[in-house]
Amino acid sequence: MLRMMMKIRLKRVGSASRDITRDEIEKSSKILFTVFSRYGDGIVSFKVINEFISLYPDKSFFILTSPQLSPYAKELITAKADLSYVNKRRNPIKLMKIIRKLKRENVDLGLNPLTFGTDAEFFISFAKRFSFFKGFSHHPVHYNLYDRVREYFLLPKKETTLKTFSLDNVKNVIIAPSSTDIRKSLDRNDLTGLIRQLRDRFSQPNITVALPAEDWGKIEGVGKFLLDKSIRNSEEFLKLVKSTDLFIGVDAGPLHLADALGVRAIGIFGPNAPETFLDRDSGILSVRYKNLSGVYCLLYGCDDPVCIHKLFDDFFLSNNTSVDFGRHFDLEENVCRAR
Structure with a gap:
């Protein structure tokens, strides 16, 4: 009605x-x-x-x-x-x-x-x-x-003033590994590899993984936060993000939130370029597979994001990528550039 x-x-x-x-x-x-x-x-x-x-x-x-x-x-x-x-x-x-x-x-x-x-x-x-x-x-x-x-809104174009941060004194880490788009999400192996690398890099930090119910079984042995659609859940997640030392997320809403709150954040990007996602005053450290530099992937039928998996073959931060808002992009519709 x-x-x-x-x-x-x-x-x-x-x-x-x-x-x-x-x-x-x-x-x-x-x-x-x-x-x-x-x-x-x-x-x-x-x-x-x-x-x-x-x-x-x-x-x-x-x-x-x-x-x-x-x-x-x-x-x-x-x-x-x-x-x-x-x-x-x-x-x-x-x-x-x-x-x-x-x-x-x-x-x-x-x-x-x-x-x-x-x-x-x-x-x-x-x-x-x-x-x-x-x-x-x-x-x-x-x-x-x-x-x-x-x-x-007819607002003036924002000046680009990207921020940087150090990785010192990281004791508490939040990971948001999931998107509604499987091409952007970490699978169980990716997430396991990421957690192992973080434990080595930051001397056994406290790690919390924020997951929707359908991805709850992706990982064990860490703290977990259930992402849900309610006022109370949003309030609790907001407090959690504000209290962390480092936020690591895929190309999805929680990463936008961490950046807007001024929390140190690392963004893991697959098919979508950071230049699409980041604000011009962002503090997100962007990680993306090197073969996708200058590429925006439009292979929407992909159910095995190789570009994400390959980030964890070595230390994932070795794939740190520069951000250039004036960059020209090739729109790839036919071939996986990560294979």
Whole structure:
């Protein structure tokens, strides 16, 4: 019923979506952001939303997101904003209250960065002017995630100031080895090899592996944290990441989070290039198989990511790669460059 209501409204008013102008931003007094996205896209959006709000401190801002993303929004958006969350399936009464609030507030602009679903578009359609991100987003697949959002918000291009860090005094390590894309994920052998190398390099550190339920059996003999979709789980994971000395993650949401929090982080990259993933002020140390330099892999049917496995043939940090946001990429659709 609720889904049908959203579709009916969007069919009626959705054609009014169009790119916003800088003049419309300047003249607006109330702006709504909706973020109902994947984990990593949510972290990217919250970081850039905070930049936007800080640039316009005299305006009123409203942020609407999912329950599991709300702790991250609260942590990363330090500028003043009205933050709400809703799960329409579990709490339709709260949904109706939010709709009434949006009508009452008479919001000027509505934006849904890196979010493509009906929910986000439905909510921003209550603004006087709104711009659906999917209508704006016509970027090539390897285009930087943070740049996409800044351009959508008409923010200036961010200066590149990549940070570095030392690997001294590492006692506690968190590993996030899993992505929803198998091509980016560590398998059992990769994870075992990584843990063995970390124990040798850092003199038996305390290691916690953060895993979704379906990957729980990948490893034994270390601490484990179950990644789930709830407010409490997000709050607990946020505390865990903030307390660690070193975070190691694949190309997925937890790595975005560690970097946004300023935690020392190592990113393990397979088919996707770091230049797509990293922000221009990132502190992530990037690791990628050397044969993929300048390559963005589009072999989506791959179920055996050799480019990931080969990182652990030797010490994985020996594959540390440079990051160049001006680099030209070959889009590989036919041949595995790691074999």
